[in-house]
Amino acid sequence: MKVPVSALEGCLASFIAADERRTKASTQFFADTGLMAMLCRHDHVLWLVNMTTAGERQYYALVLIKMLFMNLPLSMTVGILYDIGCQLERCCQIWGFLEEFMARILFALVVFHAYGHQWPCQLVYHPHKCEGFGLSDGEGCERFWSAIKLLIPSMRVAGFYHWLFTIDTQVKHLDKKSFDMMGKWLQRKWLTCLERKIEAEEILNELGFEISLLENEWKQQVAAQTKPLAQQSKNxxxxxxxxxxxxxxxxxxxxxxxxxxxxxxxxxxxxxxxxxxxxxxxxxxxxxxxxxxxxxxxxxxxxxxxxxxxxxxxxMGNKFLQLKLNARALKQRLRDHLRNRKFELERLERAYQQTTSNETKLHSHVQKQINRQQPTIARLAKKYNDMCYDMTKQIQEGKASGNSIAPVPINQEHLFALDVDEHESEIIPGWLGNENICEGITAMLIAKRCAEEMARIKQERTALQEWSREEWEAINMAIVMCEDEDIEHQLVIRKSRHLSLCAQWREQVSLIPDTYPMLKGWGPDIKDMDSV
Incomplete structure (x- = not known):
């Protein structure tokens, strides 16, 4: 695994979705207890499965992924963002689930839920730290649930087929609405990406570090902070x-x-x-x-x-030596927890500089998740202090060698103000002790994700224009060949609607360049689109 087992166990305990025994709805009163959805990055629903168990089971996610790959080319690699993507990949590797597709899957966490995971897990699975995910946040499901939550009261008393019809109708409506706004969506994504890329490049230019240096420091940070934590042992x-x-x-x-x-x-x-x-x-x-x-x-x-x-x-059987080594392992574990907390707090400091409601909500969520880890850190400090007192007692009773010195207990009142930037070696690495390098690593990762996002948006803009031209040709051909007046009337309505869409999209994506030279035009004549 890319992440230590201890970190994965911590993630497992933090999320309701990872606890299959957690009851969310009673099967005594409801045949279907919920829905699980798979959406594309444009927030279009691909598939929905109805849940029939009291808790969230992993096989719902597995069947959705399998259905996706059954409808994709064999050469396509897919990035999957899931609340507990780390746990899903772990189970797939242990039990051989999706074995035929694993070489083509990249797992990551959704952005909003990433800060509830352990820091080593965030280093590996946060989408903005993973190559290939661009600026995708993976929160399409949350936006989808927000859009259909108004159906909950009526669906509780509806019959199965009424329930199915209502959900299908709402999904089609949301997909149509999202499709009509595709040009606006691409425009918004492009401008946001461009702004963040310029900001990141300004920081990199100001700091003056070589990208190769920052990449090397980032690799060292990931390697150091994803190492298994020191363990205590009787032996x-x-x-x-x-x-x-x-x-x-x-x-x-x-x-x-x-x-x-x-x-x-x-x-x-x-x-x-x-x-x-x-x-x-x-x-x-x-x-x-x-x-x-x-x-x-x-x-x-x-x-x-x-x-x-x-x-x-x-x-071999020296009690003092056993206490000393266990205390050393516990202190290292405590230091790693405090250091991880420090890196998470840096995200909070950056969030303070933002003023949008989404960033404010994210700041509140991150602060809540960080505070959840404070009791664990306090317990480790108390346990370490108890070991220090035990070693002092051993020395006083003459059970330790004459030159033995007990370590100094930690002042728990100033626990979260401790300097944790020390390193096992005499030389402190740049990613740990140099604030400019830390800032440069963050800017480098953002710049890379922005470059990926811009390349993807260019491809999506090109695909949108190609589809529009082919659709326009298909509609005109269908009208020419149609012999039924009623169907022809519907085709004319569709042609008029498509003309409006083309005019709207053409204006909205005008700032986005094509990925490769292509035939000009969106299908309809420019004069027709201008008149609309």
């Missing part, structure tokens, strides 16, 4: 000591091998198929490995807090 001290002893054994083995090679150089009697150059190269390789082993032993001993002359085997 953590025993495992750490065994690792050091194993390194000593390997070092001894290499020393023996190196001694044999030295003997060959001294005597001049080389083994079969070996020359003096081969022996020297083998000696150099072994000494390099010995250097790596020595560095690892030094690092591991430093973490244990033991000296070279200490007998490691005697420390």
């Amino acid at each position: 953590i001290a025993i495992i750490a000591i065994k690792e050091i002893l194993a390194l000593y054994t390997a070092k001894k083995s290499f020393a023996t091998e190196l001694g044999g090679l030295d003997d060959q150089l001294i005597s001049g009697a080389y083994e079969d198929d070996m020359s003096v150059e081969d022996v020297l190269a083998a000696c150099k390789a072994i000494m390099k490995k010995q250097g790596v082993i020595d560095a690892n032993i030094k690092t591991k001993k430093k973490r244990l807090g033991v000296k070279d002359q200490d007998d490691l085997r005697k420390l």
Whole structure:
């Protein structure tokens, strides 16, 4: 998996949709308990499935995805945005669901729900951090539910066929309304994308960083913050000591091998198929490995807090050492949680600069999700402090070595003001300690998503014009060939409506360039469209 299991478990506990046992509607009173929909990025409903279970089951999403791929070319790759896209991909990989389509699927989270997920999950699955999703937000379903929620009171007492007819009629109405406004939709998306791209490029130019540097820092950040968190264990001290002893054994083995090679150089009697150059190269390789082993032993001993002359085997069951290593793992876990919270708060600071109602709503939602994580952080801090007090008690009772020092407990009143930008190595990476690089990474990601979005909008604008021209030709051909007056009358009405649409779309998408040179015109004559 791209994300640690601990982060996925946290996401699983945060969302009702991920809990299949959660009852949303009673099957005792309702045969159909809800709907699940699949929409395209233009908010057109593709398919609806009626739910017959009390909770939201994963197989509803799976059957919708399978239906989608049954109607797509074999070469097409699809990006799927879902409230719990991380959990869906996890189940597909574990249980082999959608196995024949997985190579052509990119999973991501919908924007509004992404901030309820763990930070490592956001790094990998947030659509504005994933390649290929552009500025799509995936919130079409929420807008669709908002549009049909007025039907809820009447549908509770309606019969099955009345219910089905009403839903179908409402969906057709919404699709028609959205289709008529397609030009306006493309125009709005284009102008928004252009504005955000210019803003991101201005930031990048002001900072002056090379894109390759920012890309490298971003890769390092993702790699560092999606590593599995340190775990506590009853046998953590025993495992750490065994690792050091194993390194000593390997070092001894290499020393023996190196001694044999030295003997060959001294005597001049080389083994079969070996020359003096081969022996020297083998000696150099072994000494390099010995250097790596020595560095690892030094690092591991430093973490244990033991000296070279200490007998490691005697420390196997040392209670103080176990507490120390567990406290270290807990402190690292606490630091990672605080660091993730810091990165999430940066999103809040950017939201304050926006004035639209959507951004205000998003700010409120993000603040709520961040506050939900504070009790977990406080519990980790309390547990760490308890371990510090236990180690102090061990030292006072003489159960620890004479030079042992207990770590200082954390002041919980200032817990969320701690500086968490320290790093395990002496050099703090740019993505963690350099605010300009952090700002540059954000601007780089926005600029890349804007470039993807603009390319996609150009293709959609071109497809819209091509379809309009083909539709106009088809309508005219149908009128010429029609022999029924009633049908001809309907075709004339459709021609008039299409003429109005062409005139409207042509004006609205005039700022958007084509993706490739194409025949000019939308089908109708320019004079006819101007007159409309």
